[in-house]
Amino acid sequence: MISVTSQDRRHEIAFRVCAVPAGGVAMNRPLGVLVIGAGFIADAHIAALATQPGARLAALVDADPGRLAVAAHRNGGVYATADLDEALAREDVDAVIVCTPNDTHAAIALRVAAAGKHLLVEKPLATTIADAQAVAAAFATAGLTLTAAHTHRFYDYGRTVRRAIVSGELGRVTLVRLAILGGWIWPDWNAWVLDPARSGGHPLHNGVHLLDLATWWLGAEPRTVHARGARVTSAALDIDDHLEMVLTDENGATAICEMSRAHRPGSFGHRDVLVAGTQGVLRLDWQDEAALVVDEKGITGLPATAADGFAVQLAAWLGAIAGEPPEMTAAEGVRAVALGVAAQRSIETGEPVDLDDLMTGAHT
Incomplete structure (x- = not known):
């Protein structure tokens, strides 16, 4: 070959x-x-x-x-x-x-x-x-x-963490901590994403990125999701713009996921990854700005340079059409919806939600 x-x-x-x-x-x-x-x-x-x-x-x-x-x-x-x-x-x-x-x-x-x-x-x-x-x-x-x-499965950081876990270098993974924090609200107060009837709510629209990614990293079926939300930007919002979600899988591993669209200043983003295993720990920090330039004009952020996740994703999709194994299966797409729905339901009830019950029961 x-x-x-x-x-x-x-x-x-x-x-x-x-x-x-x-x-x-x-x-x-x-x-x-x-x-x-x-x-x-x-x-x-x-x-x-x-x-x-x-x-x-x-x-x-x-x-x-x-x-x-x-x-x-x-x-x-x-x-x-x-x-x-x-x-x-x-x-x-x-x-x-x-x-x-x-x-x-x-x-x-x-x-x-x-x-x-x-x-x-x-x-x-x-x-x-x-x-x-x-x-x-x-x-x-x-x-x-x-x-x-x-x-996010096709961004550099997502694939880097996945490779480290699959390689076995960390041993059996017991904990994932993933936070993605930002301050923007979509793109104005009339946006359809602020209507839970159209978006499915913040856990399904944005929080699902983290839930799917953590599940993909762990490589095991999720069992429960326990979540809570807050309306930090404004109490008038119809959705929670700050999410805390805890996922447990069939092997007993835990993923703690935090997603925010309420942090300030809104022009700065932050991502933090921690993966703990029986043989090692992976830590990956990130800010939107790869570097800050300070001069007489003030402070200027220089954008980070990384592979285009959309281009990598598209290449994978075209590969699947051509007969290669898909990097995101249809079943995983369905499971991601279940994860988002579970998080929303947990926020509403205050209780953990069992994924098997949700997937096999009459709930939607």
Whole structure:
């Protein structure tokens, strides 16, 4: 076997995607990708597409005509429409990226599966466990690739910690401590993410990043989630903007996760990782600013340099479409929804929530 660098692997994946597209029929063109939703997160996915020689932006869909026109112009006049069925019927569309509000994910995903296209959907996969299971079943039946975009798995820090744990260097991991703290609120007080009916609540919209990542690091099935929330920015919020979540897994390991959108000053972010095992401890600290420059003009933050997690994630998705083992399975996407729902329910009841009961019972 010939080993290849990450750059070589990206080209290898690109070639394979061109050779074996969605329907399994060979073609000699890049994989055509439809992006649904033209908001700010779509820009990150479209930029990632530009890094892949074997895939291209084929079309855009958005319900807002003005936003759609701007996005199409910004992307070279790519085909754009408000009609989802029309876009899904295009012969040059082989796969789809969904960047719409959380409460629309399940319905759109089912239409994508019915159209025979592969899907990368912004997390969460759905806002209820039942809907997430239905989506996963539809793609499994159709033999299509389904990936929930839990991007933190593809950031440098997420993969670094995962490698250290899998290597066995730390021994049996007994504790994970993960905190991601920031001060921004989305993107204004009228944003859909502040409506729990649309977002599923903060644990499902943002807290799920940490719950999924900690579960992936530990490599075992989660058993319980115990959480509490606070409305720090304003008591008028309909969601908790500060979360404390404790996860236990089948091996007895504990993950303590803290997610905040309430810290000040809002321009600074902080991440802290601690992993304790029977043979060692891993510590990883981070601030948004890789360095601070102090001069007569004041203090300036220099951004950190790291691999683009969206590009790494996209390459993995394209690899899965081409037949490689998926790095985020559909079942893991469903489980992540259950973790977020469990955290929200725990906040509401004040009690730990059993994942098995939640997944197998009538709860959604």
